[in-house]
Amino acid sequence: MTEEKRCPACGKPTAGYVPCPHCGADPRTSFTIKFAAVICVIILGVGIAFYFLHVATSEVIPTPISSIDSWLDYSYVWIDGVVSAGPQYGIGSVSFDVYDASAQNIDQATISVEYYDPAENTIPAVGDHVLAFGQLRAPVGVDKELRISFPSDLQITRAQLVQTTISDIVSTGSSLWFKRVALNGTVTGLRPLASAKIYTLSDSEGNELQLYVHNGLETYVEKRPIGLKVLDNVTVTTGLSQYAGVPQLYLSDFDELDVTSSENVQEVPIQSLNENLVGDIVKVGGKIVFVEAVGGSTGLEMSERLLSLDNRYNPSVTISDGLFKLLSDENQALLKRGATIGLVGKVQTYRGAYRLEWVGPQVPDLTPGEYEPPSVENFSTITDNLKDELVTITGRVVDNLNITAGQLPSHRLLTLQDNFGGSVRVYIPNFLYERMQNPPLTGQTVKVVGKVTSASGYPVVVQPGVMEDVQRVS
């Protein structure tokens, strides 16, 4: 009697079939438990040895910023570089840019770092060397960003100070970029942005350098305005950044700025502006005889205001809307026709004429007053001969035409009739008309102060400068 063959794995009869028809076990490929155990122990030993070797010899290997791509999105990496911009203070976080020179193109080798709940004295400034660990965000089409959650993940080596001058920085190209510098300059301009104010610092040779002050510094850190005035002499000790290839000082703390004195400014009659004064900052004064708002191209916003002082033929003073809005509410309200003003501006030439550009930051001397240009009773006398003259007219609106302005609300062309049967057209740009609380309607009598000019193909029109120049009489 032959012995029944059974599977060594499941114990069932196999009738000589290999592998086992019940459980699939194949005795030909089996090895002993002892052999398996020895292999496991060897693998474990080698694994542990490799692990300890790795731990003992490994060091932080930063990821080159230029190599960061969307496939690294959400991964945790170290980066190593110099702070090239910042800090930008937000509520509960600070952001700054880090550049590691891993690519020729600065933008490719720069990453924005968002640092949450920053601890005191752990906020880097431009020029500082940082080694940072955090989570990457690098979705396609979005600037890459590293997010740091813990102060221990940010190691800062503070920058060495370089004593320099504005002319050195301007003349030496990028060699001083991303270094901490100390220099002297005079405040000669201000350009307000939504998130920052960019001051212009000048030296005695006319070289200029931008000073970037993030609004978060005033609002969240210092909780007070920086208090700089035009022509203040300052000593700045801060990092030198760049924006679009233009060097830019980046203030990280008010203590980095010291006002040492103020320059005296030359007082010049507005009618005496000349070639020798172009580029100079001068003080002028006079009675505002006309304020002319200039509209933007994409909305109903005003881009700037032109002030005529003493008479229409004097060089005009231009004030950008951004600087106008920095004035106090009282001064904004006072800055109108009839007021007497004293201000500081930079002499420029524009379309062959001199003009004075309002420079900020400044508080003008303003005294309220009244002024009305000569009244013209007979509208038929308003012809080409009066071009660029200021006039006051009072008449009845007999026609109100729309002049299309693309997607924007229309400009208005009113026809005003005088008591003698003559008429004149009044052109009201949309950015003025749409701001009028009670715009003039056909049949009403209105008083208009304006400039005789041409507009929208009409050779002679009277154009008011601001909303208040159009008043309903009845």
Added chain:
Amino acid sequence: MRPAGRVEEVFCPKCKRYVGTLEKCPYCMAKVPKRLAFRLLKWGGLAVAVLGVLFLYIDVRGPHILAKNPYVISVGDTYKENAVTMNFGQVIMTGKATFVKYYDDMRSLGMFLTDLDNENQDIFIRAYDVTTFTLFDMEKTRLNENSPVPKFPAVGDNVTLRGNLRVRASAAQAGEFRMLYIQYPEAVLNIERQTDKTPVSIAQINANPDNFKLYQRIQIEGKIISTGDLGWAIPLNLYEMSTGAEASVMVPNILNQFGRTLTAKVGDLVRVKGAIQYYYGTPQIWLASWDDLEVIG
């Protein structure tokens, strides 16, 4: 060695091969009947499991027979030393929404809720796609029905949520990571949106911003003098006709998910309700939904 159990139940009655628990022989396809008790165990177990899950699904949402209401905690509780013991717990919490965003890449809702008593304590709220899109639909329906009860949270709302809490310890500090996952749309238990419609002058806001609380909802009127596109919101620059003051109104892009888009244009006189936020000290009014914007002229 014999297998345990009755032989006729584990061997095929036709081909006599071992079939174990199978009710049909895999070799000859003959039926291998099992005991009634065994069949009941098999199918009954499956039925109990399915019904049990269904019961839990319903119980969690309403009757709370077995699944009792979770603990009500504050956002600030997640900042306590022992907060990590609540990790993975179901909780109900109320906070003020200070940030609401729809993440296109993850198709999810992200939101920050701030403690009602301590604005420095907040928690991130996350809802994934199905929940988020259902909330969008609910808000869409609400707008179509002109219902005053908001269904989708917005900046400035006091929001009560139920969700799965994640609080992780990190280093020596507890609660370094705080997140609440909303797992179904009904978990948005309440949205309290201030309904005070007292008109406020833009000039008043600009002159005395300290008189207005952060995220306080107000109503203003003005003419749109310009618009823009920030990518995540459309800013409307409003000009107040009576005072000449200007204010920035933010229309967040998330509103486009509610079945409508911005129709107001430059030159329109609008009435706007929204929550006040400050951009580096400059007031901004944030719309919560389309019923916060009304063209009046």
